[in-house]
Amino acid sequence: MSLTLPPESKSYIQKELKRYETKESALIPALFEAQKVFGLITPEVIDLLSKEMDIPTSRVNEVFEFYTMFNKSKVGKYHIQVCTNISCSMVGAREYMQALCEKLNVKPCEVTADGKFSVSTAECLGSCGTAPMAEVTSRDADEYHENLKINEIDKFLGKFK
Amino acid sequence: METKLLTQHYDKPEYQSLKGYQKLGGYEALKKAFSMKPQDIITEVKNAGLRGRGGAGFSTGMKWSFLPNNNEPRYLLCNADEGEPGTFKDRVMMERAPHQLIEGMIISAFAINSKKSYIYIRGEYMAPIKIVEKAIREVYDAGLLGKNILGSGFDHDMDVYRGAGAYIVGEETGLISSLEGKKGQPKLKPPFPAVQGYLKKPTIVNNVETLATVPWIITNGASEYKKYGTEKSPGxxxxxxxxxxxxxxxxxxxxxxxxxxxxxxxxxxxxxxxxxxxxxxxxxxxxxxxxxxxxxxxxxxxxxxxxxxxxxxxxxxxxxDKQCMVDLLNILMNFYHHESCGQCTPCREGTGWMNKITTSLLTKNGKLEDISLLHKIASHMLGTTICALSDAAAMPVMSFVTKFRDEFEYYAKEKRSKVKGDVHYAQAHH
Structure with missing residues (x-):
């Protein structure tokens, strides 16, 4: 069965195509929308967006490839990204990352067996004064969680249903 | 000592809303600006000595005055792609005082005669994006954006653009490429954006803090602003x-x-x-x-x-004093290697080489001569590329290995950290 976009996504993309001075500017919003719908941007999704937006696949693909927020591999229902850049690492972000991986029994970039979580490191997320911190993305939300503590990992994970 | 010219009301939650902002004097600077000549606003900002707060520290008024003196359409872009490790002030400004930024942008747009502006916010900043988008809607509803703002005859439209994760987009021409719907790769200068920027039209790109400072300067005047700070770094x-x-x-x-x-x-x-x-x-x-x-x-x-x-x-x-400088430099090299856009050879290859060398030190494969090699690679990365990312990666390397050479030598010789002993950190996983 070939992929299709739900009507609300189609109308969202059509609106974005007219929102900016050039229709190519709608590529980032469209890719975010497709990621929300399909979870992962596959070559089939790129083709679909290319047809929907009347923009060559090569153009869609180069924007997809360039930006880190578009997932290049499968992620869990909740994708936890722990910032391990300089400020965060100085106050224990890597130890937190390790503890989180041990708790979930995954290696970085792996998905838990139940598909619920995946964990990876991230570059500076602009939350250096409230480190360690993580950005958690899911289909419906994209939120920062700050001042994380290893002894509160259960409480932290408990927030995600 | 804290001196709150801009952040005076940041602890008040109501400051986030149009009503609360106006109650505390918001949008009065805009009214005043409309009674001034656009050129006089530029002069005031120039006289205030306001320097770009994004990193380069270039005179804001001077940047504005590089625009061609004609009626060609021009754009104002706010750089809210805050990504420099260690920096989170723009996020706080957008979250606590979105209207301060918006007011600053309308005044600046009026000064440079721009009818359209975008606030380019990094994609991870979902909370600030929602707050700024809501604030823009409030401003449209109140007639402070759109056609004939406050009866001034000046029209202006403003929108938010969400990025998708790329440090390099914080470079102003990278930001322009990204907004154009391309890979966020910087463009060769000249031509500078003021002459040929977004969609090849004259464009001014200013940082959040820079634009949010403009209302204060208009309200209080350049001479008052210069009472703070130093002669060459006022405010x-x-x-x-x-x-x-x-x-x-x-x-x-x-x-x-x-x-x-x-x-x-x-x-x-x-x-x-x-x-x-x-x-x-x-x-x-x-x-x-x-x-x-x-x-x-x-x-x-x-x-x-x-x-x-x-x-x-x-x-x-x-x-x-609990930090190992070899480890910290490796974190930074991971970062710059990951963020290099790949256009220019010295940066694409150099960041990778430097990252490999710092990693080899940490994995006990380092040699003493690697330290001089690091310095040598970095020195060839200065001023040899389209944008400043290459220099930005090279400068920490040169200063780290020069000023903390003992820690690098110790790691190379002893295969352990001078500070952390046998605690070795592996590479980051993306």
């Missing part, structure tokens, strides 16, 4: 401070205050058990200062430049 600046200190956060202080006092007073000093070892004064791209250099420094553009570093974005990264 106040927001510093984002991180590290093992008692009170990390964002503080607004007059430029030129001694770092020593800032650390003690605003930051509450080092955490118990930690000593100051080094300082990165303005975000990860700025050369590191030793403890002695840091303690005699003042926080302004000229002092940091005299010390061979930069004030940058004001991302003050405080490095304590």
């Amino acid at each position: 106040t600046k927001l510093f984002s401070v991180s590290g093992n200190i008692n009170k990390p956060g964002v503080y607004e202080v007059p430029l030129g205050i001694p770092f020593k006092d800032f650390l003690q007073n605003e930051c509450g000093g080092m955490k118990p058990g930690y000593e100051l070892k080094a300082l990165i004064p303005g975000g990860s791209s700025c050369p590191v200062l030793t403890r002695d250099e840091a303690l005699k420094s003042t926080m302004d553009y000229e002092c940091m430049s005299q010390l061979g570093s930069m004030l940058g974005s004001g991302g003050v990264i405080i490095i304590d």
Whole structure:
């Protein structure tokens, strides 16, 4: 069965195509929308967006490839990204990352067996004064969680249903 | 000592809304601006000596005056792609005072006769994006954006653009490429954006803090602004401070205050058990200062430049005595290697090589001669590329290996950290 976009996504993309001075500017919003719908941007999704937006696949693909927020591999229902850049690492972000991986029994970039979580490191997320911190993305939300503590990992994970 | 010209009302939740902002004097500067000639606004900002707060510290009024003197359409872009490690002030500004930014942008747009502006916000900043989008809707509903704003005859439209994760987009021509729907790769200059920018039209790109300072200058005047700060670095600046200190956060202080006092007073000093070892004064791209250099420094553009570093974005990264400098440099090299856009060979290859070398030191495969090699590679990356990312990666390397050479030599010889002993950190996983 070939992929299709739900009507609300189609109308969202059509609106974005007219929102900016050039229709190519709608590529980032469209890719975010497709990621929300399909979870992962596959070559089939790129083709679909290319047809929907009347923009060559090569153009869609180069924007997809360039930006880190578009997932290049499968992620869990909740994708936890722990910032391990300089400020965060100085106050224990890597130890937190390790503890989180041990708790979930995954290696970085792996998905838990139940598909619920995946964990990876991230570059500076602009939350250096409230480190360690993580950005958690899911289909419906994209939120920062700050001042994380290893002894509160259960409480932290408990927030995600 | 904290001097709150911009952040005075940041602790009041109602300041986020149009009503609350107006109650505290918001949008009065816009009314005043409409009674002025656009050229006089530019002159006022130039006289205030406001320097771009994104990192380069270039005169804002001067940047505006590079626009061609004709009626060609031009764009105003707000750079809210805050990504310089150690920097989080723009996020705080957008979250606490979105209208301060929007008011500053309408005034600036009027000054440069731009009918369209975008606020380009990094994709990870979902909370600020929602707040700024809501604020823009409020402003449209109140007739402060759109056609004939406040009967001035001036039309202006504003929109938000969400990025998708790329440090390089914080470089102004990279930001323009990204907004055009392309890979966020920087463009060769000249032509500078003021002449040929977004969609090849004249474009001004200013940082959040820069634009949010404009209303204060219009309300109070350039001479009042110059009462704060130093002669060459007038005004106040927001510093984002991180590290093992008692009170990390964002503080607004007059430029030129001694770092020593800032650390003690605003930051509450080092955490118990930690000593100051080094300082990165303005975000990860700025050369590191030793403890002695840091303690005699003042926080302004000229002092940091005299010390061979930069004030940058004001991302003050405080490095304590429990940190291994080889490890910290490896973190930075991971970052720059990951973020290099790949256009220019010295940067694409150089960041990778430097990252490999710092990693080999940490994985006990380092050699003594690697330290000179690091310095040599970095020196060939200065000024040889389209944008400043290459320099931004090279400068920390040169300063780290020069000023903390003993730690690098120790790692190469002893195969362990001089500070952390046998605690070795593996590479980051993306």
